[in-house]
Amino acid sequence: MGQRRTFGSVRKHRSGRWGADYTDPVTGQRVTPGRSFASKVEATRWLSEMQTDLDRGQALDATGTKRTFESYANTWLAGRTDLRPKTLDLYRYLLDAFILPRLGDVPVGKIDPSTIRRWHGRVSEGDQSVVTTAKAYRLLRQILSAAVDDLLLRANPCTLKGVAVERTQERQTPSIAEAMRLVDAVKPEYRLMAMLAAVVGLRRGECFGLRRRHLVEADGVWTVTVESAVVFVRNVPHLQPPKTSAGIRRLVVPAVVTPTIVDHLDSFGPFGDDDLLIVDRRTGQTPTLTVWRRVWENARKSVGVDYTFHDLRHLAGTLNATAGASIRESMARMGHSSPRAALRYQHLVDLRDAEVASSIDRLFD
Known part of the structure; x- marks a missing residue:
């Protein structure tokens, strides 16, 4: 049976685990954590964190976090009117060839560091150059940084070390x-x-x-x-x-x-x-x-x-x-x-x- 609180509610499932939810004061939509908790204390702690974020104006966009990465990335790219044509064409290529095939259907709010590690591991297996892989990773990191600014993520999950660096082989100089x-x-x-x-x-x-x-x-x-x-x-x-x-x-x-x-x-x-x-x-x-x-x-x-x-x-x-x-x-x-x-x-x-x-x-x- 649900237990009502001043902010949100927690309830015990038949499995013995606990759920929680609250109503977004702006959209009026029900917000859930997308997971269950082992104890009532953990569920209550999550509600407290959400309430604190709302009070500080730092709460994630409840509807936006469910938006697919493909939808968000395409909107982000369409809004980049500051990009030169060649850069815009490169970003479109990187998205279509390396990023969207594996991450396009994933909700933005569910992209975490482990998701990025799996994506990078699979992309690195391709026959494209290391430079191209680095460019794709930097673009992905840039888009997800914007998602943080738009309150769709709490932190940028692109935390891999050294993979954004382009290490091109030094070429011979003609005489x-x-x-x-x-x-x-x-x-x-x-x-x-x-x-x-x-x-x-x-x-x-x-x-x-x-x-x-x-x-x-x-x-x-x-x-x-x-x-x-x-x-x-x-x-x-x-x-x-x-x-x-x-x-x-x-x-x-x-x-x-x-x-x-x-x-x-x-x-x-x-x-x-x-x-x-x-x-x-x-x-x-x-x-x-x-x-x-x-x-x-x-x-x-x-x-x-x-x-x-x-x-x-x-x-x-x-x-x-x-x-x-x-x-x-x-x-x-x-x-x-x-x-x-x-x-x-x-x-x-x-x-x-x-x-x-x-x-x-x-x-x-």
Whole structure:
């Protein structure tokens, strides 16, 4: 028989265990803990905790906690109007491929650390990269953090240690000779792009975002201004500002790039001030990602190397460090917002310095 209390009620079940419930003062709906208790004391303690939460304004949303994760995640993503198209597309992919198939039907209020451990264990068994798994976990943690803010959870259950960190294998940096061979091998309309990546350190999207007015010559010295970048969303290019303010920069271009600049302007001009410099000559537009990948694959196959276009940028970072640029100067040239990446290039130079020292030692053998 139920035992009435000032707040809520407790009752003993035929099994000998105890139940409890109360009426939400806002919604008028009956709220239960979703489990039974071994004793009346435990049931009463739960009611006391719920009453305290209500008094403090910290009570969970009684109806929202029963909402499926899929429903909540989709609503959360639809509300993220601050996301760039490429990020939005990535989040949609991660949700559909790795998160919703296993957690979509689970009520938000029932997701706990053990649920997350089981989910991560199963996802980790897939053939996707460790980096992709880390991205999926970070997205899940971000969504559940919002669920905490919305009073659907008391605490974020994503408590796994170290799994959100992307540990990418350090790639080899092309030598100057290899980079110049790639520049010569790529289609002529993209050679300036390759030189700007290998020597100046521009990203692929930054190269595609360059307009004629961004290249300026004064007294024989060229400068390039970066103020936009192209990102590819489902193969289609989109022009947008750099991710951070550090990406917006004006750089002096080393003289070794000058012949390539002049040749590009002479061969593919004339250009209006607002015309894009790097385009697919067949369409006059930025190439799709599929077209660009084919261009780059053909170039590296002809040279016999396996470098990505981004690896050319690593060479530029190493050249900065070799030339004696400080961490702050290297950050400015590469468009980094933190010293971490710039320190990586300094590390590569330090490794080379150790090789030089070792070679000197061998001369004394």
